[in-house]
Amino acid sequence: xxxxxKPSPDNPAVPAPGSDRDAGHTPSGTALHSPVIGWFDEHAxxxxxxxxxxxxxxxxxxxxxxxxxxxxxxLPVYEQxxxxxxxxxxxxxxxxxxxxxxxxxxxxxxxALRLHGAAAAITERHGGDVPSDHAQxxxxxxxxxxxxxxxxxFAHGRRHAVLDTNVRRVFARAVTGVRYPPNAxxxxxxxxxxxxxxxxxxxxxRWAAASMELGALVCTARNEACHRCPIAAQCAWRLAGxxxxxxxxxxxxTYAGTDRQVRGRLLAVLREAHTPVPQSALDRVWHEPVQRxxxxxxxxxxxxxxxxxxGRYRLPLS
Numbered sequence: 001x002x003x004x005x006k007p008s009p010d011n012p013a014v015p016a017p018g019s020d021r022d023a024g025h026t027p028s029g030t031a032l033h034s035p036v037i038g039w040f041d042e043h044a045x046x047x048x049x050x051x052x053x054x055x056x057x058x059x060x061x062x063x064x065x066x067x068x069x070x071x072x073x074x075l076p077v078y079e080q081x082x083x084x085x086x087x088x089x090x091x092x093x094x095x096x097x098x099x100x101x102x103x104x105x106x107x108x109x110x111x112a113l114r115l116h117g118a119a120a121a122i123t124e125r126h127g128g129d130v131p132s133d134h135a136q137x138x139x140x141x142x143x144x145x146x147x148x149x150x151x152x153x154f155a156h157g158r159r160h161a162v163l164d165t166n167v168r169r170v171f172a173r174a175v176t177g178v179r180y181p182p183n184a185x186x187x188x189x190x191x192x193x194x195x196x197x198x199x200x201x202x203x204x205x206r207w208a209a210a211s212m213e214l215g216a217l218v219c220t221a222r223n224e225a226c227h228r229c230p231i232a233a234q235c236a237w238r239l240a241g242x243x244x245x246x247x248x249x250x251x252x253x254t255y256a257g258t259d260r261q262v263r264g265r266l267l268a269v270l271r272e273a274h275t276p277v278p279q280s281a282l283d284r285v286w287h288e289p290v291q292r293x294x295x296x297x298x299x300x301x302x303x304x305x306x307x308x309x310x311g312r313y314r315l316p317l318s
Contacts, residue, residue: 065081
């Protein structure tokens with residue numbers, strides 16, 4: 001079977017003129033919407049940020065926490081966070097270091113500072129209510145295109161293309177006919193996502209959530225379950241015989257021995273202490289002094305740790 005060609009730059013949902021792909025192997029958006037949304041209606045996980053009581057703030061908190069972090073690790077921290085800070089103003093009233101402390105071991109703790117900054121801006125600019133307008137969301141500190149689109153869509157039912165890793169993988173396989181999407185989101189992927197959006201706003205928001213869940217539960221990176229996929233019969237990659245990935249090798253992220261691990265250990269000491277910590281306490285967490293100093297300098301530079309004049313360290317107060 002001939003391998004599928006890449007989508008046309010002008011219309012990524014349709015093969016380029018003269019391509020050798022069988023046109024019947026390129027599913028249209030309308031052919032995908034009903035089966036994927038129907039599958040989602042039956043199989044979607046009952047997650048707290050999907051419940052009506054979560055509100056827009058709960059959705060925003062979940063989106064920050066779920067970046068590069070699996071659901072099972074996020075759930076307990078999310079519940080504790082919302083119990084402590086049920087509204088943006090509640091978080092904004094606390095020192096940013098408290099956000100870092102509550103972030104625990106979710107990883108990438110700069111997200112905690114960004115979420116604190118967004119909460120402060122929401123309180124100052126929007127009366128404490130998470131805005132529904134995409135442009136206003138994008139103007140908040142620490143919020144990029146993905147998070148703005150996700151909050152507008154999932155919290156407010158707006159029509160936006162929401163492109164996370166799971167959605168990109170579903171579109172790459174089902175429409176483009178390749179195993180994996182590019183390492184970074186491309187303009188062609190954004191055009192494809194917009195071309196696949198349902199016209200009706202509420203349906204578009206449901207489609208965004210459904211395609212993301214399909215990638216998370218069925219069309220996974222390494223163990224795709226095509227026998228459970230509602231669009232397997234239309235999937236360009238499956239119909240092409242599941243060709244192997246042709247790009248550079250995809251390597252998993254390492255953690256042991258990296259600066260990230262050292263930073264995590266240093267932050268763990270500071271999170272557990274409610275008074276400033278002496279240098280000697282931090283020196284005990286890692287045996288290699290150059291790497292330890294580099295990691296500590298990085299934490300200070302990122303605003304996650306505040307050095308004091310007497311040589312002690314603490315989580316930031318402002």
